[in-house]
Amino acid sequence: MAPADTAIAALxxxxxxxxxxxxxxxxxxxxxxxxxxxxxxxxxxTQRNVYxxxxxxxxxxxxxxxxxxxxxxxxxxxxxxxxxxxxxxxAVVGMHVCHGNLRGIAMxxxxxxxxxxxxxxALDIQLSSKRKALRPAIGVAVLGSGHWSWTDVPGQGSCxxxxxxxxxQRGIHPVPTLTLETRFPLGTFRVWTVWRPASTLxxxxxxxAHPPPLPASTPVGxxxxxxxxxxxTGEFDGVRAYRRGDAxxxxxxxxxxxxxxxxxxxxxxxxxxxxxxDLQHAGSGDLENKLSRLCAWVLLAEKRGLDYGLRLGAQEIxxxxxxxxxxxxxxALARY
Numbered sequence: 001m002a003p004a005d006t007a008i009a010a011l012x013x014x015x016x017x018x019x020x021x022x023x024x025x026x027x028x029x030x031x032x033x034x035x036x037x038x039x040x041x042x043x044x045x046t047q048r049n050v051y052x053x054x055x056x057x058x059x060x061x062x063x064x065x066x067x068x069x070x071x072x073x074x075x076x077x078x079x080x081x082x083x084x085x086x087x088x089x090x091a092v093v094g095m096h097v098c099h100g101n102l103r104g105i106a107m108x109x110x111x112x113x114x115x116x117x118x119x120x121x122a123l124d125i126q127l128s129s130k131r132k133a134l135r136p137a138i139g140v141a142v143l144g145s146g147h148w149s150w151t152d153v154p155g156q157g158s159c160x161x162x163x164x165x166x167x168x169q170r171g172i173h174p175v176p177t178l179t180l181e182t183r184f185p186l187g188t189f190r191v192w193t194v195w196r197p198a199s200t201l202x203x204x205x206x207x208x209a210h211p212p213p214l215p216a217s218t219p220v221g222x223x224x225x226x227x228x229x230x231x232x233t234g235e236f237d238g239v240r241a242y243r244r245g246d247a248x249x250x251x252x253x254x255x256x257x258x259x260x261x262x263x264x265x266x267x268x269x270x271x272x273x274x275x276x277x278d279l280q281h282a283g284s285g286d287l288e289n290k291l292s293r294l295c296a297w298v299l300l301a302e303k304r305g306l307d308y309g310l311r312l313g314a315q316e317i318x319x320x321x322x323x324x325x326x327x328x329x330x331x332a333l334a335r336y
Contacts, residue, residue, distance in 0.1 A: 030144070034177050039198035041109045046178070050103050050193050052095070058188035061091060094186035101135050102182045102191045105153060110160075112175060114202040114330070116295075120166040121201070123175065123182045128158035137184040143177040143194060144206065167203040170291070170334050175199045203289065204295055211296035214306075216276050240264055252305035254322075263305065274319050275301060277329075278311040279336075291333050298333070302326045312336050 052066030082166045115121035135153040151161045181192040242262035250264045282290040301308040309319035
């Protein structure tokens with residue numbers, strides 16, 4: 001790797017203005033550097049992908065050693081020579097230990113879970129080591145974020161570390177570029193690597209905070225609609241409180257397991273109507289507001305144990321219920 005490549009990640013970011021020429025140049029260099037990296041969910045650190053540079057403390061130590069050496073030569077101080085070369089030897093040993101602390105670690109990105117826009121998610125990363133010795137003070141972060149998660153990798157074992165990430169908007173996003181770093185044992189050298197995972201992250205639309213009631217159900221075999229009915233318990237659209245004598249197949253067991261509340265389906269209503277969530281009937285706002293409302297309706301219908309379908313223009317998802325149906329609808333909203 002060329003020296004210019006290794007120096008990119010060492011440039012400070014916190015003190016640079018967003019629109020300054022230095023910041024724009026750094027962003028271009030970083031984008032060019034990341035584009036050269038191969039995307040992979042598993043990577044082992046070797047001498048080819050581990051970089052090392054002195055820290056601010058390391059530069060101060062080098063300056064101090066230079067001053068001590070000049071003073072020892074000028075005044076012919078044997079103890080000065082001893083102290084200078086002793087400290088220099090410790091710095092060299094610390095550089096070797098610091099580089100070896102990161103080299104040889106295997107990184108594996110676990111499948112990221114889907115999340116909603118506007119919320120942060122945690123990326124699970126598994127670090128493993130074949131060496132018998134402990135590898136302390138290993139930091140993991142999204143490149144350029146400055147928010148580090150620190151861990152110790154056990155000898156001949158593995159550990160899991162979580163890195164926070166906030167997706168910018170809904171859609172299918174690649175997992176951001178990650179970086180690993182260590183400054184153990186002396187803090188005079190910074191050893192790091194840059195990792196570009198291949199996985200993608202599904203980001204659903206942000207659910208509307210206070211959505212309107214679910215739309216009217218559509219009678220099967222008819223073009224007319226009927227308003228959703230309300231039971232005494234406050235449930236709508238074919239769901240009512242359990243009544244003594246109801247058949248077991250009418251009980252919504254998923255809701256009973258979550259809330260310890262027995263709820264039965266209204267079999268007559270379920271046979272007569274279907275609940276369709278249509279983009280054209282999701283309000284008069286912009287596209288993102290409509291998708292946000294549809295997302296809230298999908299979650300609400302799934303919570304009530306209803307059979308619901310989704311229409312997004314020419315795309316149509318048949319009415320059903322369950323985690324698989326909810327995932328299909330939310331992914332369709334994310335990709336639309």
